[in-house]
Amino acid sequence: MNVITTENLNGFFIVVFDAKIVFCALESVFGGSDVSAPRIEGREFTKIELYVIKKLADIFSNEMEKAWTPVYRITCKYSRSEMNPNYVTMVSQEEIVSICQFSFNIENVSGWMKICIPYGILETIKDYLTSTPSREGLEMRHKWIEKMKEEVMNVPLDIRVTLGKKRISLKDFLGAKEDTIIMVDRSVNDPVDIMIGGKAKLKGRLGILKGSKAVQIEGTI
Incomplete structure (x- = not known):
């Protein structure tokens, strides 16, 4: 007080x-x-x-x-x-x-x-x-x-792109090695989720712009 x-x-x-x-x-x-x-x-x-x-x-x-x-x-x-x-x-x-x-x-x-x-x-x-x-x-x-x-x-935002998700067992996780392939729930051509502040807000598609990896926004979620 x-x-x-x-x-x-x-x-x-x-x-x-x-x-x-x-x-x-x-x-x-x-x-x-x-x-x-x-x-x-x-x-x-x-x-x-x-x-x-x-x-x-x-x-x-x-x-x-x-x-x-x-x-x-x-x-x-x-x-x-x-x-x-x-x-x-x-x-x-x-x-x-x-x-x-x-x-x-x-x-x-x-x-x-x-x-x-x-x-x-x-x-x-x-x-x-x-x-x-x-x-x-x-x-x-x-x-x-x-x-x-x-x-x-001017507030900074943390933006992340989710390529895909997969639920695996602890046994499979511990057995994963350098060359292990994990199948996710999306194909290469599917749109990805753009996360803002930890929540999915936008849909986008992966690509390359001026030699750098980029995401093109296609819509909102």
Whole structure:
């Protein structure tokens, strides 16, 4: 549980990272070669781990400031981390809060991040939140959308071509040698599956282009 202060809004909000995401980040930072489901032992974080969590909270604070810029400029600053929620008195039990949850996937580990914002903070700027966007705000929104599209289009994709499949027994697999021929479920002239992100998305046909092996897309699956 991380406390983030907001000077412009005269208050603070809480950011909570799923422990699985925190441990996966720590594993990557400290040289882990494979991100796997961590063992959460119910212990408190060490000083080194808390330092890494603070860095994550600092990154979150910077991104929060950028996200709020089109609506209202705020200044976010990491204050402290608490393992015991009883030590953080945010609002009274009767007060309304806004909770936003985001999901993350790091290879085969899924987790979340939650942001808790008291309604009292939002009430001080409700005129900015409910007013009609200005021309400048609309232009900023358009630029932001175009930038997001550009970033999404530049995401690298892992593309693989499946030539064929065959199910064999362990005995046959262990008995395979250098010259062993394995018959697959397709002939040479059959179209092949083009895998994107581990899933078959396109159909294609093998060939050669400028001296290199290539695949010509013939349709979608």
